[in-house]
Amino acid sequence: MSALQASGRGGAALETAGAWLLALVWILPLGYALWAAIHPSAYSAHFVLDAPLTVENFVRAWNAxxxxxxxxxxxxxxxxxxxxxxxxxxxxxxxxxxxxxxxxxxxxxxxxxxxxxxxxxxxxxxxxxxxxxxxxxxxxxxxxxxxxxxxxxxxxxxxxxxxxxxxxxxxxxxxxxxxxxxxxxxxxxxxxxxxxxxxxxxxxxxxxxxxxxxxxxxxxxxxxxxxxxxxxxxxxxxxxxxxxxxxxxxxxxxxxxxxxxxxxxxxxxxxxxxx
Amino acid sequence: MHGPETKLATAVVPPPRWRVSPQIHGWLLLLPASVLLATFTHFPAVATIIDSFYSTPKGRRAAVLVGADNYQAMLADPVFWRAVSNNIVYAASVIPLTMALALAMALWVNGRIPGRPFLRLSFFTPTVLPMIAVANIWLFFYAPGYGLLDQMLGALGVPTPNWLGDQHTALICLIAVAVWKDAGFFMIFYLAALQQVSPQLAEAAAIEGASRWYFFRRVTFPLLMPTTLFVLINAIINSFRLIDHVVVMTQGGPDNATALLLFYIYEAGFKFWDTAYAATLTVVLLALLAFFALGQFVVLDRRIHYQ
CATH class of the missing domain: 1.10.3720.10 (MetI-like)
Incomplete structure (x- = not known):
């Protein structure tokens, strides 16, 4: 009985991990769009934590x-x-x-x-x-x-x-x-x-x-x-x-x-x- | 509006205005909608079929009756067959994948999983974004060399194809986008259905010692059957109706590897301006949709009986 419960709990953890992985993949495109939009072009495909923030992309898009x-x-x-x-x-x-x-x-x-x-x-x-x-x-x-x-x-x-x-x-x-x-x-x-x-x-x-x-x-x-x-x-x-x-x-x-x-x-x- | 005669009407008999003319009232209420429906749905559907038997008018040359010529040309057109087979592969992949994911998402979001609000938000967000916008973002994912997919696989040392430029991968890329876009939308319908399932059923099953999988297979899934049929029909329609991502991402290329039926209609009608041929292609699409329409009526019938 306890083994069954343990495997049930392990299965639940695995399921939670799966659900979260899927959710992350699902939000990724929007997350990427946000990243690229608020950083200078040089960082659009280059992901580092200390990339400077900017609103210039929005200004350029709006004016273009x-x-x-x-x-x-x-x-x-x-x-x-x-x-x-x-x-x-x-x-x-x-x-x-x-x-x-x-x-x-x-x-x-x-x-x-x-x-x-x-x-x-x-x-x-x-x-x-x-x-x-x-x-x-x-x-x-x-x-x-x-x-x-x-x-x-x-x-x-x-x-x-x-x-x-x-x-x-x-x-x-x-x-x-x-x-x-x-x-x-x-x-x-x-x-x-x-x-x-x-x-x-x-x-x-x-x-x-x-x-x-x-x-x-x-x-x-x-x-x-x-x-x-x-x-x-x-x-x-x-x-x-x-x-x-x-x-x-x-x-x-x-x-x-x-x-x-x-x-x-x-x-x-x-x-x-x-x- | 409130004439004295209506005040005199007794409680038993409705005012004369109601008795005189349910016929006329009914049709008057229906009139505005039916005029628009007839003009933009029924008339064009019939006109499509008629036009498919005529030639395309060019300059001063009016359309002439050509019988089945357009159909013969279509049957001999390799691009048409390519579009049909592409669309079948596309539908046969997108529909089951989307539905399975939608169901899994709904079960998760309906259950007691940690972080439920985030999961629901994440799954549903693609539904409110314009396909045209997300297709542009996905373009970057697939971009050769510096795109996200190549960066991730490159870090693992896996060689990568030119995702959208390669005949073998381009359609798969579009399938992924379509699944991503629609799964959260269909999740909602499953979620709505799951919330109608009595929690006492699950409690009873738990007391009986039934496993979750057994409970899903024998109780939940059968109860969801009407929803599954409804989602199926909608998924089928979407797989023939939505081509925004094709326009943005591949333009049907490379070498027609991603040309879907509606995209080919769009090309024939508005790039080559061969309206007669576009009408002929549309007849095929209408025939397909009419075929699925029968299924839809069966589904709707069942749904009405539940009320």
């Missing part, structure tokens, strides 16, 4: 490309997408959850189709559509394909369905119309889900790259990811210190938000996954 504009573009983009998603998905989810109308089940299947056939793979035809609409190289063109989100509709529909009918009926009896019931009963009760969905959506679109790369071609529309890529691949050669500084800069808002609100982030992603 219109990052302020890229930040603004990304900010406009994620705000626009999230606002549209919240409105459109709420209305559609409400329809699916609480109204019976002809063709509802078929419509729901057509919505779910987007979970598999995401806008990310329809780049050729969507580019053609944007050209036809004459809005290539505009921020709305980056956001439009993502605004009606099947994921959001599905998530909110599940939430709305779990709202007790009695609350709904009580509000109706008091004379509230369909939209008033939605705003007074359903939306407040779904607040945690909205936060969860919002976080997932913002991080997705902050990080999205391929479609914005295709549909933008000027400084005034490019989001951070595309700006960073153009900066890293053409402007800089291979000055790792400046590239890592730029990389950290572009990820900083999300990363800081995540570090500050870690629990909420993790719980939000969980909530989005459970349903």
């Amino acid at each position: 490309a219109p990052f302020a504009r890229y930040f603004l573009n990304t900010f406009i983009l994620v705000t626009m997408i999230l606002a549209a998603q919240l409105v459109l998905c709420t209305l559609a989810a409400y329809a699916f959850a609480r109204f019976s109308f002809a063709g509802r089940d078929l419509a729901f299947i057509l919505v779910l189709l987007q979970l598999m056939i995401m806008p990310d793979v329809l780049i050729v035809e969507n580019y053609r559509t944007m050209s036809a609409l004459g809005i290539v190289d505009t921020i709305p063109a980056i956001g439009l394909p993502y605004m009606a989100s099947a994921f959001g509709i599905f998530l909110l529909r599940q939430t709305f369905k779990s709202v007790p009918r009695e609350l709904d009926e009580a509000a109706r009896v008091e004379g509230a119309g369909p939209l008033a019931v939605l705003l007074k009963v359903y939306v407040p009760l779904a607040k945690p889900v909205y936060i969860a969905y919002g976080l997932v959506s913002v991080s997705y679109h902050w990080n999205n790259f391929l479609w914005p790369l295709i549909v933008t071609n000027s400084v005034n529309t490019r989001p951070l990811t595309v700006g960073l890529q153009i900066f890293a691949s053409t402007d800089q050669g291979i000055d790792w210190s400046v590239i890592t500084a730029a990389t950290l800069m572009t990820s900083a808002p999300l990363l800081l938000a995540f570090l500050l609100f870690q629990r909420q982030f993790v719980q939000s992603f969980m909530r989005a996954g459970i349903r």
